[in-house]
Amino acid sequence: MALAALIIAIETTTGEAGTGGDGLRATLPLLGRTVVEHQARQAVGAGATHLVLLVERMPAALTAALDRLRRDGVSIEVARTIGDAADRFHPDERLLLIADGCVADPAMFGALTRLPPPVLMTVPDQADTAEYERIDGQSRWAGLGLLDGAAVRSTAAMLGDWDAQSTLLRRAVQAGASRVECAPAADGRPRIAIRPQALDGLDRHLLRGSRVSADRWPRRWVFSVVDGPVAGWLARKAVDPLPVAAAGAGAAGLGVVVMLAGWLATGFGLVLLSGPVAAIAARLARLRLATIRHGDRIERARTAMLAAGLVVLGWSLGADLWLLTAVMAVAAMVAGASARQGLAALSGESGPAWVADPDGLACAMAPVAIAFGWKSAVAAALAYALLSFARMQTLFVAGAQDNTPDVNAPI
Incomplete structure (x- = not known):
């Protein structure tokens, strides 16, 4: 009933x-x-x-x-x-x-x-x-x-x-x-x-209870440093999660535009910033026991802007090789995400936390760019995305085999 x-x-x-x-x-x-x-x-x-x-x-x-x-x-x-x-x-x-x-x-x-x-x-x-x-x-x-x-x-x-x-x-x-x-x-x-x-x-107790173990490493170990305190402050100010989520997508979109204008470091910083802003919006929604209106659409738009930022970065480096490298990194990341969805449908698991997603690529690229430059960062993104795809594809194939019925089994 x-x-x-x-x-x-x-x-x-x-x-x-x-x-x-x-x-x-x-x-x-x-x-x-x-x-x-x-x-x-x-x-x-x-x-x-x-x-x-x-x-x-x-x-x-x-x-x-x-x-x-x-x-x-x-x-x-x-x-x-x-x-x-x-x-x-x-x-x-x-x-x-x-x-x-x-x-x-x-x-x-x-x-x-x-x-x-x-x-x-x-x-x-x-x-x-x-x-x-x-x-x-x-x-x-x-x-x-x-x-x-x-x-x-x-x-x-x-x-x-x-x-x-x-x-x-x-x-x-x-x-x-x-x-x-x-x-x-x-x-x-x-x-x-x-x-x-x-x-x-009670607000502090509820804030602790709103923390979840994210399935991807940036939200689990990086963004969690700031999302709790900021979400708690915003909640006390009666801020709705929707404009915060929209600000995250807006930061990513603005970052792509700034990168197109030639300011790569500033644009990439805005793209990188969109991740913790989106995590704050999600934490604020959990704290309010609510969902973000149009949240799925906003997050899809944000991740699309992150992928576009990587492609624009490769294009800005002035050679077709780097544009191709960036496009291949995005393609490998999308293929890995598809394998992850297939694995989740088969077994309910989402794979290891380290595999690449848009925020993970951006976070991994940042220290490489600081230490070795933009070209090395794009190359590292491709290597990371390919490694993640290979791991997720292996897990997906293994999961599919485990779920295949044995035709020789006795009835």
Whole structure:
């Protein structure tokens, strides 16, 4: 059965003295966006295809957050009452319940959705978990649960004036919901944003979690030095990943134009710079749990500009030999990429990290150009691309042979 999500966005924040704040928990800022945007994207990442937001009022900040989600393709419905929300779910639909202001790691969502409902994620009842809602003398609710549409409908039928979130929790406990306990350490459990200070340090935790092991060496060992700090800074400034990705492609295109004008070092520097800029855009998108709009097209345009830069460099060296060398390097790189795609289709592997891609060629050429000049750099690019193609072709052939059925095997 499909997975849906019910996100609660009713409670206001509290100050240090416990007085009501001036906004909703859902609209507290988190890495340049809001808590509710993070919750919705987490639910989508866990597989939810149907999102409902339960609210009592719609301040401007919440409306803007929903507009940003919808602009990025995240469809979310708004319900004003629990009865209205219940009518939007199928009784047999699995329902991810996200508490007001709850922010959790993707792994927690994934662990929860793999279990049969009803199930609740809990934390121990101890001194530093007072912000979590109590279940009994040993446990408190961590803010995540997996129910079904029928549970929400039955709760709505008897709710009256009671609190929707607490009543859903109590009904799940009465129904014998199983429990998954989080780690007792603060970093191992969800945060409940009852006040702005509850999110302190969470941006750094999310930034660490957004790092992935890239399959090509420039992004794994070179660009990763800068993409994290810069992406974190841009996220706090509410910068969208799209203009950053476009800037990367623009830098590569401008570099080709500058190289055509005869300024090889400046143009090549711009082409080289496009790699870390693109990596920053990708890290920023992961940090926001989003995809870059038109991201595939932008990246294809950028890599095409990198290949064009190598060809322009060979042409600028003034002899047909170097132009041919550059064209052969690009052709070998494209052939290697084709073999890599074939290998991925056969076995799910992408080959060793050192094989050439456009960023790898540019990064490898830079020190050779500094030490020995442009001609040596173009020659090195050809050698690197041919070696990479030979390795990927060998792996592809071996993978194809492993996947060929044995016609002599007994039936």
